[in-house]
Amino acid sequence: GFFKVSNHGMETSLMDSVMTASRDFFRLPLEEKRKYSNIIGGKHFQMEGYGTDQVKTQDQRLDWSDRLHLKVEPEDERNLALWPIHPKSFRDDLHEYTLRSKRIKDDILRAMAKLLELDEDCLVNQFSDRALTYARFNYYPPCPRPDLVLGIKPHSDVYALTVLLMDKDVAGLQFLRDGTWYNVPAASNYTLLINVGVTMEIMTNGIFKGPVHRVVTNSEKERMSVAVFYGLDPEREIGPIAQMLTEDQPARYRKMKVKDFLVAHLEHFSRGERVVDSLRI
Numbered sequence: 001g002f003f004k005v006s007n008h009g010m011e012t013s014l015m016d017s018v019m020t021a022s023r024d025f026f027r028l029p030l031e032e033k034r035k036y037s038n039i040i041g042g043k044h045f046q047m048e049g050y051g052t053d054q055v056k057t058q059d060q061r062l063d064w065s066d067r068l069h070l071k072v073e074p075e076d077e078r079n080l081a082l083w084p085i086h087p088k089s090f091r092d093d094l095h096e097y098t099l100r101s102k103r104i105k106d107d108i109l110r111a112m113a114k115l116l117e118l119d120e121d122c123l124v125n126q127f128s129d130r131a132l133t134y135a136r137f138n139y140y141p142p143c144p145r146p147d148l149v150l151g152i153k154p155h156s157d158v159y160a161l162t163v164l165l166m167d168k169d170v171a172g173l174q175f176l177r178d179g180t181w182y183n184v185p186a187a188s189n190y191t192l193l194i195n196v197g198v199t200m201e202i203m204t205n206g207i208f209k210g211p212v213h214r215v216v217t218n219s220e221k222e223r224m225s226v227a228v229f230y231g232l233d234p235e236r237e238i239g240p241i242a243q244m245l246t247e248d249q250p251a252r253y254r255k256m257k258v259k260d261f262l263v264a265h266l267e268h269f270s271r272g273e274r275v276v277d278s279l280r281i
């Protein structure tokens with residue numbers, strides 16, 4: 001599922017700085033932002049950078065949003081050429097923010113392990129120093145026809161855990177439960193939203209589920225959010241962790257290399273499907 005955390009130890013000034021740096025970036029002229037484009041040489045799509053989703057098919061549903069997607073960990077794999085230098089504080093703020101966010105993530109992983117009656121560090125230890133962390137800055141401009149287009153189409157996050165910093169003034173995120181969409185209010189009190197992703201769903205053999213969510217558009221106001229996604233080392237396998245399996249509780253998902261799993265996710269996402277459903281045994 002997903003939940004809000006308060007008293008998380010992240011300074012409100014840092015949260016404000018990250019939001020402001022992000023807003024300032026998206027307000028730059030298009031030619032400035034294009035320097036960080038996720039399309040190389042006008043045609044080749046890459047995961048990182050500024051832009052929208054990869055367009056795979058003519059009939060694909062597109063989202064009413066702009067993103068800046070950056071790898072922050074492993075630190076030696078940062079592609080700094082794609083880290084904006086305007087506004088000036090952007091790189092430092094993001095670096096600082098992800099250090100704090102990592103502590104929150106580890107605290108939550110320990111609490112989740114306790115809930116599962118596993119060793120406290122059992123989940124934390126799944127994330128080696130080669131584990132992937134991405135930051136995604138989402139910008140949703142006002143949309144003249146909110147009835148026709150979504151800010152982000154329904155999806156489950158693919159990585160293990162998402163730490164989401166939401167707009168303080170404008171709501172838009174919705175979660176699906178039993179066929180009904182529920183609104184998440186704007187984060188006026190500096191709470192962070194923690195969202196379980198399908199990597200966690202698989203690791204915990206389906207106990208913690210990656211909920212389906214979407215973002216609706218707004219005809220008057222722009223909205224911003226910053227998501228930090230925590231994934232595994234792409235070179236290892238993803239599957240239910242051994243501690244979750246017993247004779248009565250056999251594996252519900254087949255194993256796959258993380259790298260291939262992420263590629264499969266993109267295929268499913270562009271079709272509005274969930275990759276996890278294709279891994280069920």
Ligand SMILES: O=C(O)CCC(=O)C(=O)O
Binds near residue numbers: 136138164173213
């Ligand atoms: O903008 C939001 O509140 C949610 C964004 C989201 O779901 C995502 O980036 O995966």
Ligand SMILES: [Fe+2]
Binds near residue numbers: 155156157213
């Ligand atoms: Fe999401």
